[in-house]
Amino acid sequence: MATLKELFAKYKYIFSRRSNKKKKQSVEMGAENPLTKGSTHPALPDDGAPRLYSNRYCPYAQRAHLTLNAKKVPHHVVYIDLVNKPEWLVDVSPLLKVPALHLVGEKSKPSLIESLIIVEYLDEKYPQNPLLPKDPLQRAQDKILVERFNAAGGALMNIVLQGEGGVGLLRVFDIFEEELAKRGTPYFGGKKPGFLDYMIWPWFESLPVVKYFLKERYSFNKQRYAKLTAWVDLIVKDEVVQSHYATPEQHLTYWKSRKAGQTNYDLLA
Structure with a gap:
């Protein structure tokens, strides 16, 4: 089984999003298209890397992305269509929420939900580049x-x-x-x-x-x-912000589609 370091080296450019369109190192790995009702759970490598179930335009999920990237923790990303959620989402997120962090490297393979719970866990689990104040x-x-x-x-x-x-x-x-x-x-x-x-x-x-x-x-x-x-x-x-960034134009297109009742999550650069 490949180590996280080896996997990171292999996939480091797959999932980068930047406003300036430059290729920069990323620690996110996975498919970009949001999965919807009727889809099957994606087959992910059995490498022990955390799996983040997310949505590109959910600000709460973005908190988890920023924290993982600030910590430089290699992880897989699975995007979810929040209007038509896949049936299998309940298996990793009992409340059908994103973000959900599936800790497949832990013995019981638990999932964490709620952005601030996930962020605090990551800040303690990975002490590099601490985010929360010490005091x-x-x-x-x-x-x-x-x-x-x-x-x-x-x-x-x-x-x-x-x-x-x-x-x-x-x-x-x-x-x-x-x-x-x-x-x-x-x-x-x-x-x-x-x-x-x-x-x-x-x-x-x-x-x-x-x-x-x-x-x-x-x-x-x-x-x-x-x-x-x-x-x-x-x-x-900031490098971390740029590691998971959508342009104002992308945000506007998303919000216009949402207001029209035809939410379009598939707006990635």
Whole structure:
């Protein structure tokens, strides 16, 4: 049986997505097309590598991708159509959620669900490039901020599907603008991205779609959000973020298809 290191060397270019279209090293391995109802479970190598069941446009699943890539953990990826879920998904995700991380290298081959549970497990299991703060208080405060950011996800959904929610989104931005100013660092994690940065980034990646759906009713004031603007400009260039990145055009196409009731997940570059 091939080792993870050997497998990584063999497949390292299969699954790279970058906004600049350059080929860069990736630790994701697998097929790109989302699997749907009536499909069979894909045959994956028996190499012990974790298997991430995901969806390309699910921000919660993106958290798991970013963490695995930050840790440089070779893993397989299986994309799921969340509108027409395959019948076998229940075998690896009892609640039919993504992300689900199937730990086939462990004795009982358990599956983990819920993005933050998966992220915390990975951060402890793979100590390289730690993401969560070492200080218990800071760690707790960052987790609280992640919870507070959840309102942004709901606001974004309302903006796309109902054409409202811009005020709620800006209120969340106010909290994080103030927090970043208070910390006095380029990233929430300090001099480089950490747990809080990667946990909230997926929603910022799709933020450009807001302008399309709200038009003149939405205004992201770069002076009001000077710290967040600088943060976005920095983190979008981060190697980990670029390892699993969709362009604004891809996000817009996805959200337009979702609003039209014809969700198209197969929009990979």
